[in-house]
Amino acid sequence: MPIAPEHLKRLEEARQVAELGGGEARIAKRHEKGLLTARERLAALFEPGTFMEFGQLAQHTCNQFGMEKKSMPGDGVVTGVGYVDGRPVAAFSQDFTVGGGALGRIHAKKICDIMEYAGQAGMPVLGINDSGGARIQEGEDSLSGYGQVFFKNVLLSGVVPQVSIIAGPCAGGAAYSPALTDFLIMTRKNAQMFICGPEVIKASTGQTTTMEEIGSADAHAAISGNVHFIANDEQHALQIAKKLLSFLPSNNVGDPPHRPPPNLVLNPDHEMNDILPADPKSPLDVKKVIHRLVDDGDFLEVQEFFAKNIVVGFCRIQGIVTGIVANQPNVKAGTLDIDASDKSARFIRFCNIFNIPIVTLVDVPGFLPGVAQERGGIIRHGAKMLFAYAASTVPKITVIMRKAYGGAYLAMCSADMGADMVFAWPTAEIAVMGAEGAVKILYKREIDAAEDPAKASAEFAADYRDKFASPYRAAAKGMITDIIEPSQTRGIVAMALRNTLSKRETRPPKKHGNIPL
Template sequence: MTIKQELLDDLEKRRKQASFFGGQERVDKQHAKGKMTARERLDTLFDHATFQEWGMHVEHGCHDFGMEKKVLPCDGVVTGIGQLDGRPVASFSQDTSVGGGALGQRHAKKICDLMDYASHCGLPFVAINDSGGARIQEGVDALSGYGQVFYRNVVLSGCVPQIAVIAGNCAGGAAYSPALMDFLIMTRENANMFICGPQVIKAATGVDTTMEEIGSAAANASISGNVHFVAENDDHALDLVRDLLSYLPSNNVEDPPHAPTPTISLELDESMNEIVPADSKGSMDMYDVIRRVVDGGVFLEVHQQFAQNMIVAFARVDGIVVGVVANQPKVKAGTIDIDASDKAARFIRFCNAFNIPLLTLVDVPGFLPGVQQEQGGIIRHGAKMLFAYSAATVPKITVITRKAYGGSYLAMCSRDLGADVVLAWPTAEIAVMGANGAVNILYRREISGAEDPDAKRKELTDEYHARFASPYMAASRGMITDVISPAATRGAVSLALRNTLRKSETRPPKKHGLIPL
């Protein structure tokens, strides 16, 4: 017995209605702004024709305030599972052409059902946000829906990677779901993210401001640090999602997508020796070091526009995925400040949660001094780095290139914080403080009483460096695994990664550590 044709026709009619968004006029308006529709974003993200939709026929459940006569296809959100480079990924895309993409009870249920499935099956979760916020007509039910989404964001945290794309409006309470996720990607145009808009701020505080100052991609990426990547448009944002996921496992019980090369790059890179300035006071560009260590000079930098004195990025070394944490001497001399501490600590904890080895490149003169830093809690924020590195049980490889002074030396994954392999260049200076400062404190009288104070200071500085700051001094005490030439760095790092990939470390049983937040 064949199925009746009228049933097939009815099915096709319903599918077309659900797929038509909020009407052609609204779709045209989105396209005129350079925005994709909800389904276009999902079709672009996933491998061709692999998206399996969930809840296409869900309708809103509000029958007050005239809503009973409104048709909201899919209740304003498209949810489902697609294949991305051959592996399943859960995703939703809010449809701003349908009721402004506002979240109601059933809209939230669709998202929550998908998140539960991602949790049970160990799938990465991608949220494409373009919504006017809570659906006013549904009152507390809409607020409850947000609460249920937030709860699941926390349940998924550390279990599967969570990536949020801010492709339109994301205001008020709606901003907290992306904030609870691992990575935020925001389009430069057509998107905003804030808790209180300019009008609310003006009414509450009397301060005039603009959306550009508080809610734009630039403000969220460079000032507040809420956003990790800024995309030029929807296409670029989805490319970033794919690129990011290419470095990540699907869940916390899998290894990253390592693809070890058959041979290890042991040849010397003599150009690395030219990176180090002849003058120890000169600034070195750590990007030059990273490009020479990682495969093809290719890496995906995270939080590029925020706290630029600290670099964090994903890369590969002879096919092994690594998370790179590095000081950038060209910005604030590479000192660690409040924002740099937060940036690094968050990245370290993500890498540890998803089994990604950590490669730390060190050139740090200390924590940034200043009244604002002290009053802002540099002690508390800096302690986050100490905590994150100490808690991390993944392979930890550290390379000390030049300066490594005081507490900042420890904070950049010293042997004492559990580094498995610590390599140092001959140019490394490892000490409580720089030789010049130490000599001025320790030998002030001898210098002032000398016939030639400058010559005496240089003599004592050289002696101090040889006795107390040389990498060989640290190596003699077992704090350095080996002193290597800069030219040998890539090969030494690659070997260290291969030798530590099977690392297994058990810590005392507990619910969780209490990181200084």
């Protein structure tokens, strides 16, 4: 029996209402500001014709404070599944044209439902946050909704990648959902993220501040470290999300999307030899090394503006998806400090969860000395790096380029900390401390008694480097796999990655380790 025309008409009208969200006037207002709607954002994310919406006809159920008279299509959020580069991705996009995108009971249920589906189906979740916060009219139901979303974030953590885009306001408790995800992308325009705004801070503490100082993309990317990527606008944010997803597996039991060519290329890259400064004390720009190491110089840096003394990010090395962790001697001499430890430890743990091999590039003189660091808990924070590397069972390849001193040598994934292969350039120095500091302790009397103390100190330092910090000494003790020329690095690392992809390592059964937080 054919469906009656009135039924088809009713369905079509309901879909039109849902697709218009807050209505044509509010949509036009967003367009005047250069902003996309919730649906336009999803359309830009997914391949055309692949989006399957969940809960399009959902509505709020609140019948008080005048809400019973309000129509809220989709209850202020669009959810569903679509394809990105041929792979399914679950997503939700909050609709600011409908009640300011405020979260109520049904709004939260839709987000939780799509997250639960993503966990069961084993696909990434992308959330586009643009909301005025909790819907006041729904009171405790809104708070309960946030709690349910947070709980789902934690359940999915380590199961599927979770990516958040902050494309509008994200205030108060709403900020904790993206904070629980793996990566945050925030637009420079129109987006703010904070727990307490400037007015609340002023009223509570007397401190005067601005939204730019506490809630902007630049503040979160460079100072708080809450944000991993800054986007110029929504389209750029979606491009970053697609690029990020191109390096990630769909879930924790799948492999990353490796693209290995049939044959390894082992030809030397002689320009890598020229990257090293002639003066060993001159800073080395590790990004130049990374650029030559990765395929086509294509490196997606994570948290580029936070803790710049360490560089982390994703790449492919001869087709193998790889996470890079590298000291940056151009900033703070490449020392490890509190922020660098936190940044790298979280990245290492993410790579381990999602089966992404880690290549560590080492040029580290030690942990950053200072009263602020000690009082700030550098011991606890530095221990996070040690814990993260030791707990990781993915392939780990380490390249010691120059300095590798003290506890920082261990924190940068030495063989003792679980590296599968450790390669050293001939310029590497592996020691408890730098030569200049060591000779002041070991040869103090001889230096003080010398006719020219400065000359004697330099001679002792050179002798110390040759006898006690040489990579050949470490190789003789089995602490490194091989000493290689810089020009060989790309080929050797590519081969090492291929040879360790089949690695399997069993650890003692336990719920989880107790990382020092």
